[in-house]
Amino acid sequence: MAALAVRGLAKRYGAVEALAGVDLEVREGELVGLLGPNGAGKSTLVKIACGLVRPSRGSAEICGLRAGSREARRSLGYLAELFRFPGWYSADEVLELHQKLSGSAGGAHERHELLELVGLSDATQRRVEEMSKGMQQRLGVAQALVGSPPLLLLDEPTSALDPVGRRTVRVLLEELRRRGTSVLLNSHLLSEIELVCDRVAILLRGRLVAEGSPAELSKPRGVEIETDEGVRLFEGVGREDVPQLVAELVAAGRKVYGVSVLTSTLEDTYLEAVGGESS
Amino acid sequence: MREILVIAGYGLREALRRKVFVVVLLLTAGFLVLFWLGNHFLFQNISGINPPVGIDARAFAGATLFGLAMFGTLFLGVVLAIFLTLGAVRGDAERGLLQPLIVRPVGRITLLAARWLGAVAVCAPYVGLVYLSTMLITGLTGHWWPDHLVVPGVELAAGVALVAAMSLLGSVFLTATANGIAVFMLFGAGLVAGLLGSIGHVLNSHTLERAAKIAAWLLPFEALYQDALRELTAETSGLTGFLLQLGPFGGGYTGGTTLRLWAVAYLLIVGVIAAIGFSRRDL
Numbered sequence: 207m208a209a210l211a212v213r214g215l216a217k218r219y220g221a222v223e224a225l226a227g228v229d230l231e232v233r234e235g236e237l238v239g240l241l242g243p244n245g246a247g248k249s250t251l252v253k254i255a256c257g258l259v260r261p262s263r264g265s266a267e268i269c270g271l272r273a274g275s276r277e278a279r280r281s282l283g284y285l286a287e288l289f290r291f292p293g294w295y296s297a298d299e300v301l302e303l304h305q306k307l308s309g310s311a312g313g314a315h316e317r318h319e320l321l322e323l324v325g326l327s328d329a330t331q332r333r334v335e336e337m338s339k340g341m342q343q344r345l346g347v348a349q350a351l352v353g354s355p356p357l358l359l360l361d362e363p364t365s366a367l368d369p370v371g372r373r374t375v376r377v378l379l380e381e382l383r384r385r386g387t388s389v390l391l392n393s394h395l396l397s398e399i400e401l402v403c404d405r406v407a408i409l410l411r412g413r414l415v416a417e418g419s420p421a422e423l424s425k426p427r428g429v430e431i432e433t434d435e436g437v438r439l440f441e442g443v444g445r446e447d448v449p450q451l452v453a454e455l456v457a458a459g460r461k462v463y464g465v466s467v468l469t470s471t472l473e474d475t476y477l478e479a480v481g482g483e484s485s
Numbered sequence: 486m487r488e489i490l491v492i493a494g495y496g497l498r499e500a501l502r503r504k505v506f507v508v509v510l511l512l513t514a515g516f517l518v519l520f521w522l523g524n525h526f527l528f529q530n531i532s533g534i535n536p537p538v539g540i541d542a543r544a545f546a547g548a549t550l551f552g553l554a555m556f557g558t559l560f561l562g563v564v565l566a567i568f569l570t571l572g573a574v575r576g577d578a579e580r581g582l583l584q585p586l587i588v589r590p591v592g593r594i595t596l597l598a599a600r601w602l603g604a605v606a607v608c609a610p611y612v613g614l615v616y617l618s619t620m621l622i623t624g625l626t627g628h629w630w631p632d633h634l635v636v637p638g639v640e641l642a643a644g645v646a647l648v649a650a651m652s653l654l655g656s657v658f659l660t661a662t663a664n665g666i667a668v669f670m671l672f673g674a675g676l677v678a679g680l681l682g683s684i685g686h687v688l689n690s691h692t693l694e695r696a697a698k699i700a701a702w703l704l705p706f707e708a709l710y711q712d713a714l715r716e717l718t719a720e721t722s723g724l725t726g727f728l729l730q731l732g733p734f735g736g737g738y739t740g741g742t743t744l745r746l747w748a749v750a751y752l753l754i755v756g757v758i759a760a761i762g763f764s765r766r767d768l
Contacts, residue, residue, distance in 0.1 A: 257588065258588065259768065260765070280590045284585070286585065289585055290580055290582050292498075292502075303491070303495060304589065
């Protein structure tokens with residue numbers, strides 16, 4: 207059973223069509239990255255999955271349960287793009303509140319473990335209002351993990367983080383994959399998505415325009431071979447052609463010093479899919 | 486039920502931490518000191534006053550002063566109720582405070598009910614405490630006590646609880662600022678309607694009285710306040726009772742059990758509209 211199954215999902219805000227019939231699945235234990243320019247419908251999709259927004263058409267299911275139902279919400283953890291915790295709460299109190307609301311019996315041990323996981327074990331008693339934005343965002347990630355939900359919906363979890371914070375979240379995502387947690391990661395950081403996600407979906411104007419693993423989405427761009435005559439680019443060939451190319455060059459008396467198989471990056475694929483659109 | 490208590494506790498903590506609570510407490514302390522001074526000097530000089538025949542000066546002064554205290558108590562209670570609830574839904578959603586709570590397995594109706602209970606848990610004891618304090622000040626200083634001791638206080642607290650529900654309903658549809666302004670304007674409109682009703686009674690204007698009655702049914706918090714005022718001197722008869730009824734703190738003419746039942750029904754109606762509005766709201 208899919209952790210998240212979205213079929214024909216559409217949402218209209220007045221005259222604006224935020225989603226125009228999207229089909230998407232996040233399988234059990236899978237880490238899926240959701241990409242797209244601003245206004246593509248990424249946050250709307252995540253919000254429908256959480257039950258914060260009602261779809262105009264189509265369906266969304268969490269672990270086989272109707273998205274938005276109380277049972278479905280028991281199975282997910284969510285980090286909103288724009289969120290805030292009451293300033294007077296300490297990190298530990300925020301997690302305790304969410305433990306109570308989610309019915310988690312993890313107690314102090316779970317809270318300690320989660321804060322350690324996001325690198326906040328030294329700030330357990332620090333009030334939210336005394337935390338930097340990055341610390342609050344990491345606390346938000348910890349909050350989403352309360353009760354060990356089988357599905358995590360993370361909307362821009364690293365937007366306020368510095369490189370070290372981003373790395374912490376990346377390590378955390380890898381740990382979640384190891385634990386078998388399904389994750390839908392909505393992010394603008396292509397490198398991040400490329401590094402951690404099993405699959406990528408690209409949305410544009412409410413429609414899914416590309417989907418696949420980062421490797422599938424990356425297209426071959428040729429082979430670059432460094433010889434005693436300099437670097438030569440062989441276009442239209444791939445990894446399987448390398449032995450023959452090297453053999454031909456050696457047979458022609460060239461000295462081969464290095465070979466690079468060129469593929470397009472996720473960034474190239476993304477830019478091609480969205481046609482340079484940024485908002 | 487557990488979730489209701491958790492969120493009500495969250496609201497209570499919010500109330501206690503907010504500066505508005507400290508401000509209201511300081512205002513209350515100032516109000517009580519001034520009220521005591523007023524009582525002290527008035528009752529000190531009351532023996533020197535020669536009222537017209539048939540007027541009990543002590544009862545007249547006591548009821549008027551305590552009526553004034555009831556107005557002050559209602560106003561402070563309403564300020565507190567509005568500030569605790571004005572941004573509970575849309576305001577908190579715009580600030581990003583609501584979403585992390587809503588995605589938990591807590592129903593939206595549960596959240597609304599809990600926020601209302603949290604506000605009432607602060608406002609009702611507060612109103613009760615100020616009511617009791619002012620009653621003790623007037624009673625101990627001027628040796629005058631209301632004809633009914635408990636019911637007026639309960640009605641005052643119920644009026645504030647109704648305002649909290651109205652403010653919560655407004656928070657579903659309006660931004661915090663717009664909601665605050667709207668509820669305060671309704672509160673003011675209710676008070677003006679009540680005063681117009683009193684004037685209409687004195688002038689024997691049926692039109693004004695009818696308008697006040699309609700306002701009382703539309704805004705039952707005001708009718709509850711007027712009924713509480715009426716209860717203060719319900720047993721006071723003669724010229725004193727008649728004159729008290731003519732004054733600004735004389736009480737309303739719409740009251741009794743029907744009003745109390747309507748107030749409960751009104752609360753339910755407000756709750757149902759808020760629940761439907763909230764359940765259909767995209768966050």
